Amino acid sequence: AQSVTQLGSHVSVSEGALVLLRCNYSSSVPPYLFWYVQYPNQGLQLLLKYTSAATLVKGINGFEAEFKKSETSFHLTKPSAHMSDAAEYFCAVSRRALTFGSGTRLQVQP
């Protein structure tokens, strides 16, 4: 069975501060891991994905994530938050379909 745990349902940062959203996974096979972003009343947009190539994955909008097998983690980071980054972020692991974490709502304070 595969699962994803996102630590922290809400994260608040100041504009310009580091963004760190945590994701830990459980997988019986080498995982494919994804981060998606959802803006209010919209579908999900892919930020980045890991498919067993480079462990540091760069995505859109300045986000990146590092796959750490020893820690079973795939945390999402961005060096400097923008107001436009305020959204809900979902980590997911892929089997036949995606198994999503419960999501983390990011607030960016001016």
Place this chain on the structure above:
Amino acid sequence: SQTIHQWPATLVQPVGSPLSLECTVEGTSNPNLYWYRQAAGRGLQLLFYSVGIGQISSEVPQNLSASRPQDRQFILSSKKLLLSDSGFYLCAWSGSERETQYFGPGTRLLVL
């Protein structure tokens, strides 16, 4: 390029009424198709997925059903809606299992 459409965008239905939500994909053939539900304040739950016409797998037994009458069409249905069916319904497609899934804009359903 590929695009995915969902309609309607918003729907308000009384308890006990039927439901039909439609999802279509353009620009690709033989996609894997998925229906997810997102309840208020909760994550996404996989409802159904399909790897081909007439092939439907149900992940969670419930009041809903799905059909795939054409290669790029995926329909979510119910004969009698429950209050608990309210939520945001998302359709997605992928080229194959484990590949990136691309999501539609969603349908917000409110059952009163």
